[in-house]
Amino acid sequence: xxxxxxxxxxxxxxxxxxxxxxxxxxxxxxxxxxxxxxxxxxxxxxxxxxxxxxxxxxxxxxxxx
Numbered sequence: 001x002x003x004x005x006x007x008x009x010x011x012x013x014x015x016x017x018x019x020x021x022x023x024x025x026x027x028x029x030x031x032x033x034x035x036x037x038x039x040x041x042x043x044x045x046x047x048x049x050x051x052x053x054x055x056x057x058x059x060x061x062x063x064x065x
Contacts, residue, residue: 020046
């Protein structure tokens, strides 16, 4: 189970989401409206996250607290 402490949503693509998860890194998906797997784009403690709209899913950015 993953406890999210923060979510970011792409400003023009509602399907692209990035989460900050307590103790489980930063899960992300580009298929938010579909029951699909999320991939972890950062390990360790997740926290505040932000999406750079100029870059695809590989351009997700996490800002440590």
